[in-house]
Amino acid sequence: MKLLSPEELEARLRQIGAERYHRNHPFHHRLHGGECSKAEVQAWALNRYYYQSMIPIKDASLIARCDDPDVRREWRSRLSDHDGDGMGPDDGGIARWLKLTDGLGLDRDYVASLRGLLPGTRFAVDAYVHFVREKTLLEAIASSLTELFSPVIISERVAGMLANYDFVTKETLSYFDKRPPQAKKDSDFALDYVKRNAKTPGDQQAVLAALEFKCGVLWSMLDALAYAYVSPGHIPPGAFVPEGK
Numbered sequence: 325m326k327l328l329s330p331e332e333l334e335a336r337l338r339q340i341g342a343e344r345y346h347r348n349h350p351f352h353h354r355l356h357g358g359e360c361s362k363a364e365v366q367a368w369a370l371n372r373y374y375y376q377s378m379i380p381i382k383d384a385s386l387i388a389r390c391d392d393p394d395v396r397r398e399w400r401s402r403l404s405d406h407d408g409d410g411m412g413p414d415d416g417g418i419a420r421w422l423k424l425t426d427g428l429g430l431d432r433d434y435v436a437s438l439r440g441l442l443p444g445t446r447f448a449v450d451a452y453v454h455f456v457r458e459k460t461l462l463e464a465i466a467s468s469l470t471e472l473f474s475p476v477i478i479s480e481r482v483a484g485m486l487a488n489y490d491f492v493t494k495e496t497l498s499y500f501d502k503r504p505p506q507a508k509k510d511s512d513f514a515l516d517y518v519k520r521n522a523k524t525p526g527d528q529q530a531v532l533a534a535l536e537f538k539c540g541v542l543w544s545m546l547d548a549l550a551y552a553y554v555s556p557g558h559i560p561p562g563a564f565v566p567e568g569k
């Protein structure tokens with residue numbers, strides 16, 4: 325591969341998002357289009373809790389291995405976005421995600437215990453954390469770039485779920501209120517970083533591969549969910565069993 329200009333690199337990254345982001349996954353079409361049963365929505369929220377709960381751990385790992393104070397300063401807002409600043413009970417993304425699982429009628433302690441997780445969710449999320457720990461800082465930063473695409477899917481999700489499910493309220497979905505501006509700020513920074521720091525064809529290839537890897541993490545979480553709870557509906561032993569199943 326020849327050296328791309330920063331603009332060409334950005335265009336290649338956006339192309340990966342257009343093709344591979346989990347917005348294209350059939351489970352999301354089903355979720356947002358109102359075709360999911362309540363049990364499927366519960367399974368989605370319970371499994372996504374693991375992703376939410378591990379995000380600050382992967383961000384803390386990134387900070388821990390970063391020797392640039394400017395990057396650390398910028399990156400640490402991600403920790404308070406998810407963990408909160410101790411200013412109230414619903415402060416921080418993890419606490420607001422638990423409001424979502426509460427609103428869907430799931431037991432908080434059960435969700436947080438992670439006992440009901442699909443093995444596929446665990447493996448995908450753990451792979452993301454390991455990737456960020458083990459790859460170069462440039463690749464670790466690039467792997468967060470799915471967030472470039474999350475504001476669009478979040479607005480589709482909130483509108484679709486509110487219109488289509490009588491068991492979902494605006495209050496229940498409050499997690500998503502704060503995410504689009506946070507994701508925009510975070511992904512603007514990460515995109516600018518990779519455009520400035522991927523200086524060789526090899527660096528640029530690694531950045532593109534990091535985004536493809538991360539799209540695969542998100543995609544495989546939904547594959548696991550669809551296989552267990554939609555079709556063929558084989559729930560792995562020990563994973564969450566919705567009421568009535």
Ligand SMILES: O=C(O)c1cc(C(=O)O)c2c(n1)C(=O)C(=O)c1cc(C(=O)O)[nH]c1-2
Nearest residue numbers: 379417467468469470471473474477478503
């Ligand atoms: O709802 C979504 O579809 C979605 C996607 C993503 C993403 O693209 O990785 C994130 C989030 N939400 C999110 O809420 C979040 O906090 C987040 C952090 C990260 C990351 O990689 O650091 N991605 C995402």
